[in-house]
Amino acid sequence: MAAPESGDGNNGAARMVTLISSDNTRFEVEAAAASLSQTLQLTILDGGGGGGDGIPLPNVDSATLSKVLEYCIKHAPAAANGGAPNATAVDRAELERFDNEFVNIDQSVLYSLIMAAHNLEIEGLQSLVAKKVADMIKGKSPMEIRRTLGFPDPTPEEQAEMNAHMLEYGWAYE
Amino acid sequence: MEDDTETAVPDDALAGIFGRLPPHTLAACRCVCKAWRALIDARGLLLPHALPHALRGIFINYIDYPRPGLFFARPSASTRHGIINGNDLLGYLPASTSSDISVLDHCNGLLLYGGARELYVVNPATRQWERLPPLPADASEYLAYLVFDPAVSLHYEVFLIPRVPHKKSRRFRLKKKDKKSRRWYLKDDTAPATSFNRSWCFSTDNSASCAEVSTEMEHSEEQAKFSPSSLQVMEEAVLYPTRQASSSSSSWEGHFDDPYRLMEWPPPSCTVQVFSSVTKRWEQRSFVREGEAVGTVEDVRLDSFPWMYLGPRRRYAVYWRGALYVHCQAMHEYFCTFIIANYFCRLSMINPKYKVIATPIGIEEGKSGRSYLGKSENGVYFATFCDYYLLRVWILNESCDNTKWVLMHDIDLESSALWAALHLNNHRKIDGPWILDEDNNDSDDVNNVVPTPYFEWDSDDDNVLGYEDKDEYEHAYIYLLGFHPYKEVVFLMASYIGIAYHLNSSKVQYLGKLYPRDYDLSSVRGVHESFPYTPCLLGGLSGIRQ
Structure with a gap:
């Protein structure tokens, strides 16, 4: 991923961005992980979210955002490899195990995740939660x-x- | 999730969930709430499941056979996906009092079913049906066709296309003897067919016949006052118009008092009765002729066939890309094809037009050949047999205002693997993969015929036969049952054996026996009409339920 001019993330330490939840909690996270969100990607490419600024996310509360970021951090390395063509079977199995565990959650949290995944346009997470809901109602x-x-x-x-x-x-x- | 928050889930997110569901759960979701139903319908999420794009079998009406619409198909253990078994087929329809009930037309999964006095639109896959309001006119003057395209709309229309007026013969009609007495009797009537006159707006100065129309209409309004016994009489008159008249018709050769004889055909405009499932009523729709007239009524009319001549049918219709193509014949035989163009434009009443296209065969050939209009892989097809075994197939090419028939196949079935299918049946008496689905009251018998349930007929590989020579004295009357709607395959019946013939590869597949068990196989009988059936699992017949 091409770093923006103002970016400093390509040398050594990964570039970090700050996200601010609706209840004003600040989350510092690697730009690569946050960029799984199509919504955030452009802002981050433009150099936003760095330093003391932070990107406000008025639609996502801190509990949900921390959950979303957990997903993003886990999936960022694979996504950086372009869909992980050279990922090992072990890696993929690990991700799958993580995903299954990840959506094994309370329904209200699942609902918040659906909304957040939609608002932030995180494709993998959208699929994951959709599949979870589909599995819940299948055959009913x-x-x-x-x-x-x-x-x-x-x-x-x-x-x-x-x-x-x-x-x-x-x-x-x- | 609360209901109010549920509605806040964005459509795209919901669609993502729905897209991961099997059809039955998707159908269940459609019932959960209004918002979900609207989304599933608006995005057509059930369409791929509802239109499996598959041929399931062929509906067949036999001549002089009491049960209409026998289904010839590969049997299945399941009724899901529009596969139909036995009495499920049409047995749920109300018992009919008329003897002339049959399958009249098929269009994209809906059947038109009925007779001269009642019409039903039926979806065999969902077992839903709807009875149409009483016909607006004497149905014996019309043929009814169905127009339905579920990919565009769940609404359908039924068109009553008038027959080309046949030469007056002595027909028995009901006439009111005396307005006050309320008594009716049958009269040997040589008056022109009035409903024809009403529906085809001729530019004629024949005021006499117009006057007659108005009186006839007046009479028809009083038909509701018939007593039951006179109703029965009328039915017979409509159904068997030449039973008594045939003896005298041969001597009826004069042209001098035939009011239609020199009229332009087709007329500059024609008015067609249309039932729309949107308005739920019959309405008149006028179409203006595009292009030149073919000639006069006399030119196109064929008088050689008696009214009693029953089949095989030669007036099929095809609905293709917004146009209804009706094979239009005088009596039972003629050489023109109607296009009633721009169906969906017609819905908005913009520029309704029709035109006439000559079929690729001449009148003389049309008289003797057996022709069939159908829909297949690449559009509208026309097939005809001549000299028993010569099958020719054309496709309608409508590019750039130039409409013409292109001959695609010229096949001599006499030297084809077709005979292998006949030998297979004659010598080994085996049953094919397809069976004729008859009344299943004696289900033991049927179970013997079908040892194992089949799920899907493989139109490429099942029961392919090698070439065998025709025996010297062997003969078969070949009848075209229809085109495969999605592949260049024709379904043939030869000596009551069903055969699939691949037009491009000449491959022949043996399908199965085609005679009903209790059918008298005398030579004058056989298949009257046949309709390849493609199921449509979309519900609702525009929302009407039984």
């Missing part, structure tokens, strides 16, 4: 999906509508 009926995701129980009208739409795709339930 509409009611079970609602319960799994903590939707309130449907009103009688909503229930009737659900039943009506069930008929439309009768083939899918056989």
Whole structure:
């Protein structure tokens, strides 16, 4: 990755950037890790986030941001290798183990991660959380999906509508 | 996740989740809430699952056979993905009182089903159906065609295309004897077909017939007052118009009082009855002719076939890229193809046009040959047989305002592997991979026929036959069942054997036997109509449920 003119990260110590969560917690993280976010990448390439400035992230709270950065730090080396073509099987298995562990979390955290991954445009994390939610609801009926995701129980009208739409795709339930 | 926060999940994130789901869970998600349903529909996420882009079998109506729409297909253990078994097929439709019920048309997964007095639109894959409102006119004057493209819209339309007016023959019609008495009787009526006159807006000065139209219409409004017994009489009159008339029709040769004889054909504009699933009613739609007239009604009319002549059918239609192509024939035989152009423009009533394209064969050949209009890999195809075994296939080329038929294949089936299929059946009596799905009341029998469930017919590799010579005295009447919708393959029936013939490689595949068990195989019978079926698993028939 080409370093910006003002950057000093290519010699020895990696360049660091500072991210500021919605509750004003500052996170210092390697630029390479933060750059997994498409949203942040441009700012960082422009030399932002260095020194005392920091990049404010008003949509992400500190708990979520620390979780997101945990993901980014773990995945940054592989991403720097251009999708890790020369990664060993061990490395890949380790990442996979990490991912599985990573999304084994409370639903509210998972929800925050979906939003953060979307806002920050972190492709790998988006896929990971989408896959997690898909696995949670796979094979379930509409009611079970609602319960799994903590939707309130449907009103009688909503229930009737659900039943009506069930008929439309009768083939899918056989 | 709370409901209100759930709605905050961005569409792209939701779509990312939905994209990882199997079809049945995706369908379940569609029921979870309005927002999800809207997203799944707007992005067409179920479309790839709903339109498997596969041929599942062929619906066949046999002549003089009580059960319409037998399904010839490779059987499957599952009804998922539009594979249909036995009584599931059309058995859920209300019992019909008419004897003339059959499969009338197929378009992208929907079937048009019914007879002269009732029409249903059916999706066999989802087992949903809808009965159309009463037909706006005497249905015996029309043929009904279905237009449906689920990739564009879940709405469909049904077109009633008028037949070319046939020469007056003695037809029995219901006439009101006396307005006050409310009694009706059958009259040997030589009046022109009035519904035809209503639907084709001729530029004619024949005011006499116009006047007659208005009185007829007045009468028809009172049809609701028929007593049941007279209804029955009328049905017979419509269904068997020449039963009594045929004896006298041969002597009916005069042209002098034929009001249609010198009219321009096709007319400068034509009005077609259309049922739209959007408005839920029949409406009239006018189309202006593009291009020159072919001639007069007399020129195009063929009188050689009696009304009773039942088949095989030669009036198929193809819906392709927004246009409906109707093989249009006088009586049962003619050489023109209709294009009713710009279907989706027509929906907005902009510039509705139609034009006539001559089929690649001449009138004389059209009289004797067996022709078929269909849809296959590259668009609109026309096939015809002559001299029993010569199969010719054209494709319609519509580039740059120049519409022409291009001859693609000229095949002599007499020297093909087709005979191997017949020998296979004659000598070994084996069952093919496809079976004719009949009434499954005696399911033991059917189970014997199908020892193992098959999941998918391989249109390339299953039951490919080597070449065998035709025996000297061997003969087969070959009938074209239809085109494979996605490959250049034709489905043939030869002596009640189903065969797939690959147009490019001449490969022949044996499919299976094609005679219903209790069917009398006398020579005048056979297949009347056949429709290759491609399932559409999209639900809803525009939202109407049974």
